[in-house]
Amino acid sequence: MDRFLFLTFDGLSTGAVYAAFALALVLIWRAARLVNFAQGAMAVATAYVGYAVVSVTGSYWLGLGAAVLAGLALGALVERVLMRFVGHANPLNDVIVALGLVLLIQAVLGIVFGNEYRPAAAPFDTDALTVGGIAAMSPYDLWVLGAVLVVVALLGLLFTRTPIGLRMRASAFAPEVSRLLGVNVGRMLTVGWALAAAVGALAGMLVVPTGLGLHPHAMDLVFVVAFTAAVVGGLDSPAGAVVGGLLVGLILSYVTGYLGPDTTPLAVLVLLLAVLLVRPGGLFSSVRARHV
């Protein structure tokens, strides 16, 4: 029972990171109808920026801020100079260009920072607190969970309560009608990419200290898991991304805990396959009558 509880807490905190990462994927999917396969590499790049600032200033918080700002800038840059010019008629074009971007980013990071693992310090203690004799979450886990929940809440407010959120949703659903109503749809797309990359940067900064270390390929498996989480929740649904992330985190935690860490990558793929077979739209997909 203790072990089950421990695995549950552990699953929730890693799941929170997957949730943030899946949320980044969902943001771009909703804005541009493409899966950003470069999300992981972009997050690693911003984490390098973040930890460069940490090592210069000694402050994790300044580093976190720098990483998020770098994410905003990188997301806008990628959309403006690259993705805007990709022909979206064939979805494969987006995938190939994004994979090319992954290679580019990883090569540049390798050249600039080297290809070895760099330790990355966590701002809080990563040892689990014991509550009533049971190893529960560590302070760091709590920070991760809290940070992700706050970001999700802020994004929810942004999309439902602000004019720019309304513009972004309208642009995503009906670009032509939105233009006729005076919305600069191209700019909304840039904002969407910037926001998504900033959320990705946050996820990167949160996941790197959890034993992953900083490395150009640090996010490769995390990306696959987050993609699974986004598909589990439904690529269209921010709430689905969060639930999907936590769910996948829990499942993987149980699998790793009871069956051993070697089975984890396999479990991810089995889960992805199962969701695609049973409910391809994701758990939170809503069947909507779309007008023609």
Added chain:
Amino acid sequence: MTAILEVEALSSGYGPVPVLRDVTFSVPTGSIAAVLGANGAGKTTLLRTLSGLLRPTGGRVRYDGADLRGVRVEHLVRRGLAHVPEGRGIVAELTVEENLRLGGLWRRDRADARRAQDEVYQLFEPLARRRRHAGHQLSGGERQMLALGRALIARPRLLLLDEPSLGLAPRVTAQIMALLRRLCDSDGLTVLLVEQNVRSALSVADQGVVMSLGRVVTATPAAQLRDDVTLRHAYLGF
């Protein structure tokens, strides 16, 4: 009377396929012009070219005395040109309220945007009852009211309407036509109306622009098209 819209030798199309050829007509300020013609005559293409969704391949469009070439689509609504596209161009995923808010977001005069929104709710009572409903839950008539009402929030001077009567009950169509007439007479609105429903369009229009195979075959006073059997037979087939 000055013309708010002057179309001169306009050509346009999709890729290499020309749809509009040498289209010329003008719409006097404060009047209603009905664009009539069979399926494939180029009526929708005409509206899409006027609002900049399609780039013209030749000719020009003058709106309020200024050439529209190079003006971005999203800036036209700021100049008072509103286009309600075919298929009741509402955002089905957003609520009625959000659709209406969206229509007024660009406006600097926030108070008047809110006032315009209240006016739409008064004008179209069913919308007021369904503020929180998503667009895809609305009936065809309600969608048309929403699309039209949302365009009115911009307080447009020229309204391009694509098939507002499509799939609507005759009573609702008549209401919408009467409303357009009223707005033209009282507020000086100008309407360019694309319609399959020739009778209802001619019942309110001042001018009929008859199109066939991408060309304007005649632009005549609507009364003439209504009353002259030979003209009707020749151009409209009834």
